[in-house]
Amino acid sequence: DIQMTQSPSTLSASIGDRVTITCRASQSVSSWLAWYQQKPGKAPKLLIYKASSLESGVPSRFSGSGSGTEFTLTISSLQPDDFATYYCQHYNSYLTFGGGTKVEIK
């Protein structure tokens, strides 16, 4: 099975910061990667699919990039609503989630 590793596991940032989260796959997943945001007690919410396609209704400050084994989720200017945990998920062959990155207030 393809393993997905996110880094960092926790990130402390301030409002207005540019934030980058990395997701690495143990083997190539092409561009078959999604990103989700999850807030405490809530279901995950789809942000990005196919590595860089923004889901409808998601603010444009969120962007995704990468292909193969290395991917990034970038928040261009962190807003109060963005403090949450973020997960990547590949869907190349089978599907697995990364371990998550918690974005905290600095």
Add this chain to the structure above:
Amino acid sequence: QGQLVQSGAEVKKPGASVKVSCKASGYSFISYDISWVRQDPGQGLEWMGWINPLSGDTASVEKFQGRVTMTRDSSINTVYMALSGLTFDDTAVYYCARGMISSTSWYYFDLWGQGTLVTVSS
């Protein structure tokens, strides 16, 4: 568009079974597979398996095979996930999610239920 609404929290004893429902609305129920995703307390997300609401076909990950049963009732746009032989390790939030299939035949999930907490306690 669309909504998935799950049944309420459950408390079960070890060895018992639980059945969680997921009712779809606002889209064509038979057009999208539904998956179940588990989240252990304070942990990440774990995909359990899927059901095709049109055919009733299912598949589950090896970890849950023999213990999980996924069914559907198309007359009320509802899918169900039953888990038997519960242990304390099955205490988790269980989500249903609508799968957006890709050309790889695998999914990302664009619509999620609100989650159902299953607590296994003696």
